[in-house]
Amino acid sequence: MKVTVIGYWHAFPKKGEAASGYLVEHDNYRVLVDCGSGVVSQLQHYCELEDLDAVVISHYHNDHIGDIGALHYFRLLTPYISQKAAKPFAVYGHQEDVQGFQRLSYKDVVNAIPYNENQTLDIGPFQFSFYKTSHPVPCYAMKIQTSASTLFYTADTGYMPELAEAAKGADLLIAECSLYKGQDGTPAGHMNSEEAGKLANAADVPALLLTHLPHFGDHGQLKKEAQAQCPSTIIDTASAGWSKTLST
Ligand SMILES: [Zn+2]
Ligand SMILES: [Zn+2]
Incomplete structure (x- = not known):
């Protein structure tokens, strides 16, 4: 599978x-994981909106769902403006926040499908598994698998050893890193660089991508602070268009 970073900012997008937002592709099937503010505009650098097959939302904070309405309107207008016939399309989310889940669907244009922690879900060629995180609102990390590769995305969370267990065997861990070493994100349900590195070390993953990055400081420092916790892991900090093809 191939993963491409569409957006990676904490809370709101930079200019x-x-x-x-993360585009995950395999066998000509495209899933957008999270759809924060600015994602629909940036996504079009990497994928025609007509070619998107599904969206999976981790939770209903606006930095993860803020642009879902733009996708609704795109699907509404597609029959009138696109040369291509519309493909089946669905948005997946959890139902622990009923109002949040209702934001996913739109008239008879976009259908919302629930996921939960207790069952894996086949979405195109991918198998998704979901793990509750430590965050002020219900939020799910996800493991995304094909027969050849595994991606693990923490979504928003404070440090949790359980997530390291769940991420074991992943080819790439995409971990949120909202703060620098020494800053305590636990009450807000976020990790700092040291915790993200600790998570990667405990999960024993070969590669770590730090994302959900703060609007202050030097992101290069985040990488150094995480690397100190897991010297043998290849670490990158997210940037627009960062991309990696995973295979075993
Ligand atoms: Zn959040
Ligand atoms: Zn967030």
Whole structure:
């Protein structure tokens, strides 16, 4: 599978960029994981909107769902403006926040499908598994698998050893890193660089991508602070268009 960073900013997007959004592709099937503010505009650098097959939302904070309405309107207008016939399309989310889940669907244009922690879900060629995180609102990390590769995305969370267990065996861990070493994100349900590195070390993953990055400081420092916790892991900090093809 191939993963591309569409947006990676904590809370709100920097000028010309986007908050959380990751395009995951395999066998000509495209899933957008999270759809934060600015994502629909930036996504079009990497994928025609007509070619998107599904969206999976981790939770209903605006930096993860803020642009879902733009996708609704795109699907509404597609029959009138696109040369291509619309493909089946669905948005997946949890139902622990009923109002949040209702934001996913739109008239008879976009259908919302629930996921939960207790069952894996086949979405195109991918198998998704979900793990509750430590966050002020219900939020799910996800493991995304094909027969050849595994991606693990923490979504928003404070440090949790359980997530390291769940991420074991992943080819790439995409971990949120909202703060620098020494800053305590636990009450807000976020990790700092040291905790993200600790998570990667405990999960024993070969590669770590730090994302959901703060609007202050030097992101290069985040990488150094995480690397100190897991010397043998290849670490990158997210940037727009960062991309990696995973295979075993
Ligand atoms: Zn959040
Ligand atoms: Zn967030």
